[in-house]
Amino acid sequence: MLNEAQIKTYQNQGYLLVEKVLDPVETLDPIISEYTILLDDLVRGLIAEGKLTESFEGLDFRARMTEVFKATGETFAQYFNLCLPLVNVSKDTPFWTGPAIFNLICNAKLLNIVESIIGPEIASNPVQYVRIKPPQNTFAKGMRKSGLVGKTPWHQDAAVLPPDCGTELITVWMPINDADELNGCLQFIEGGKEHDLIKHGFGPVDGLEIPQEVVSNREPVVVPAKRGDILLIHRNCPHSSLPNVSNEIRFSLDLRYNPSHQSSGREIFPNFIARSRKNPASELRDPEKWT
Numbered sequence: 001m002l003n004e005a006q007i008k009t010y011q012n013q014g015y016l017l018v019e020k021v022l023d024p025v026e027t028l029d030p031i032i033s034e035y036t037i038l039l040d041d042l043v044r045g046l047i048a049e050g051k052l053t054e055s056f057e058g059l060d061f062r063a064r065m066t067e068v069f070k071a072t073g074e075t076f077a078q079y080f081n082l083c084l085p086l087v088n089v090s091k092d093t094p095f096w097t098g099p100a101i102f103n104l105i106c107n108a109k110l111l112n113i114v115e116s117i118i119g120p121e122i123a124s125n126p127v128q129y130v131r132i133k134p135p136q137n138t139f140a141k142g143m144r145k146s147g148l149v150g151k152t153p154w155h156q157d158a159a160v161l162p163p164d165c166g167t168e169l170i171t172v173w174m175p176i177n178d179a180d181e182l183n184g185c186l187q188f189i190e191g192g193k194e195h196d197l198i199k200h201g202f203g204p205v206d207g208l209e210i211p212q213e214v215v216s217n218r219e220p221v222v223v224p225a226k227r228g229d230i231l232l233i234h235r236n237c238p239h240s241s242l243p244n245v246s247n248e249i250r251f252s253l254d255l256r257y258n259p260s261h262q263s264s265g266r267e268i269f270p271n272f273i274a275r276s277r278k279n280p281a282s283e284l285r286d287p288e289k290w291t
């Protein structure tokens with residue numbers, strides 16, 4: 001659980017870096033293994049389609065993924081994502097809901113920390129994403145660089161939910177590889193409680209974003225995070241990411257939770273009970289049912 005000082009810091013800043021929460025080998029490596037299998041399938045398919053001539057076998061996940069980005073100029077954002085898109089979903093729309101991701105969503109250490117903020121009845125919120133961000137210099141010309149693959153624009157997470165849903169959404173963001181200033185870690189505008197929902201405009205890339213003039217007079221705090229660390233983000237805390245100007249991918253997950261008596265704010269997708277102290281039998285424990 002978080003201690004009182006950490007909770008206060010979260011409330012004052014609007015975000016909190018909690019270091020060394022997850023065991024990288026036990027918890028994050030299984031995710032890389034799952035994504036390695038996915039990448040294998042992708043590469044096989046691309047070779048069969050003639051979009052790739054080399055399989056880049058023998059490279060680790062990050063290096064191989066980087067080579068595939070470079071060779072194809074495609075981002076495969078939906079292929080790797082754990083969430084369906086909001087529009088144009090068909091039977092064939094790809095997404096990935098493997099057991100390692102499910103186990104992470106239900107990880108007891110994560111849920112203990114989330115419980116410190118939103119209480120013991122916790123639903124996994126379906127607004128959550130995998131982001132595998134290629135180096136900026138591998139983007140093909142004219143490619144749509146949404147926040148799933150490019151720099152994420154300034155926004156508050158509450159802005160993606162209906163304004164009247166009242167959901168006490170909390171974001172748990174975690175790097176699968178270390179995130180730093182070079183490969184596009186997150187940055188924040190401090191003052192969690194002071195912010196109401198800022199009127200977002202429609203940006204060219206991701207749709208909703210806070211207009212530049214609203215944030216340009218505030219000094220953002222850049223927050224690198226290492227494998228195993230997590231970042232808690234209050235739904236009203238303005239944040240964005242830096243661009244990935246390194247030579248390798250930046251791989252992260254942003255999971256979300258809300259008190260389970262509240263609406264998820266995205267009712268078209270199912271959510272599930274990740275923790276219930278009142279009724280533990282209601283917790284979902286089967287990754288296949290989640291899928």
Ligand SMILES: O=C(O)CCC(=O)C(=O)O
Nearest residue numbers: 131152157173241252254
């Ligand atoms: O990972 C990123 O680049 C952005 C994450 C983010 O903005 C979020 O989780 O709300």
